[in-house]
């Protein structure tokens with residue numbers, strides 16, 4: 001393939017692996033290098049907060065399948081520490097320089113650490129992002145702790161609380177906002193989740209602030225002290241406070257990066273800080289923000305497994321296609337899609353529920369534990385969530401794609417024969433209030449000024465917009 005003979009992918013996880021697979025599937029025969037700072041071949045993270053801590057799956061069985069011969073040079077246990085765009089060269093932590101014709105950045109996110117560094121290093125205070133984290137947690141749970149305290153009732157915190165209850169371990173789940181999953185699904189839905197969590201035996205503390213994590217006198221965690229004076233004795237504290245994007249290694253590379261993600265155009269090519277697009281550098285997965293065509297080109301950031309896969313494959317096709325003159329770049333317009341299993345509930349989300357101001361239960365009921373909820377903003381359908389009804393969600397895709405009027409006019413089976421309720425406010429917590437983030441968020445500017453929030457000087461904005469396709 002003319003012009004592209006060396007492709008390098010940084011980040012050896014699900015996005016990196018699927019990009020490599022797509023490159024080979026498209027017939028790319030050149031050199032392919034995958035750089036990953038973890039010592040493992042790509043593995044699956046979703047079971048780390050579900051089946052692994054509950055003992056249903058061992059970390060040794062998490063490796064992601066490689067369905068074809070990838071012929072990859074693996075650089076595992078080695079981090080990328082710098083990028084020289086002018087020389088098209090990557091600097092690695094072992095001192096090596098790797099040249100590329102096309103680069104894919106897929107460095108994902110890491111768990112946000114507990115903000116008090118003295119408390120964060122107490123024996124028994126953990127975060128959950130890697131297979132080592134999950135294996136360690138599993139071992140500790142096997143030792144039957146007095147109680148596990150989970151701080152942050154987002155998806156990962158709630159799933160872990162569920163895994164603890166599955167193996168009959170007492171768990172306290174602490175959330176600063178008014179409901180679990182409030183930032184992801186809104187508090188109107190979160191209140192039904194809270195009732196379910198309590199019914200399953202979780203000691204759920206809402207509107208609760210942690211004052212301190214106390215040492216037991218031997219360097220181990222002994223208790224968690226709440227601002228209301230309550231103390232919870234425990235041997236394990238897992239802080240589930242959301243994530244931070246792995247972008248620091250790109251400092252000085254001249255890309256637009258911050259905690260809202262690496263700014264890309266709609267085809268996943270990166271923006272440079274002088275306001276143009278670098279045709280040789282793409283990004284994919286959790287580390288990215290991009291202007292989503294369905295959401296009127298607002299920039300969104302998504303931490304979803306399926307989106308990472310689809311985006312990586314899209315980027316891989318672009319990396320090869322951009323070497324051909326006849327190539328017409330295509331926008332990545334897949335709808336964000338996410339699932340979670342917890343407390344006997346299968347929760348599946350499509351679109352960007354966090355963007356909504358209103359919800360309406362369109363099928364079933366929250367109390368009946370099987371329902372579909374449509375999410376709307378300013379009279380348009382922007383998302384849908386199915387609880388124990390994953391297949392029903394497919395019917396909502398076209399509504400979200402065309403931002404159909406909200407509440408949606410649906411011809412769907414009425415499971416319980418009840419009159420459909422009227423829309424109610426979605427009630428998302430104010431910015432910064434919840435301990436956790438939404439896994440899909442609008443992080444960018446209004447459509448009228450798509451680069452305003454990226455910090456581009458005015459004179460540079462037009463150039464970057466002009467470079468965007470379609």
Ligand SMILES: Cc1cc2nc3c(=O)[nH]c(=O)nc-3n(C[C@H](O)[C@H](O)[C@H](O)COP(=O)(O)OP(=O)(O)OC[C@H]3O[C@@H](n4cnc5c(N)ncnc54)[C@H](O)[C@@H]3O)c2cc1C
Pocket residue numbers: 010011012013014015016035036037038044045046047048049078079080081106107108109110128129130156246249284285286287302303304305306308337338339340341
């Ligand atoms: C506990 C848990 C449960 C989850 N459950 C679900 C779920 O139920 N459903 C769902 O849709 N999603 C879920 N997710 C999210 C999903 O796993 C992510 O969306 C997905 O892993 C993103 O893939 P990625 O390749 O973009 O990034 P990551 O998986 O974060 O991988 C990035 C890789 O790059 C490496 N890296 C970082 N910096 C460098 C560097 N400088 N040099 C080299 N390598 C580097 C990282 O160490 C990592 O290996 C879950 C995530 C976690 C942690």
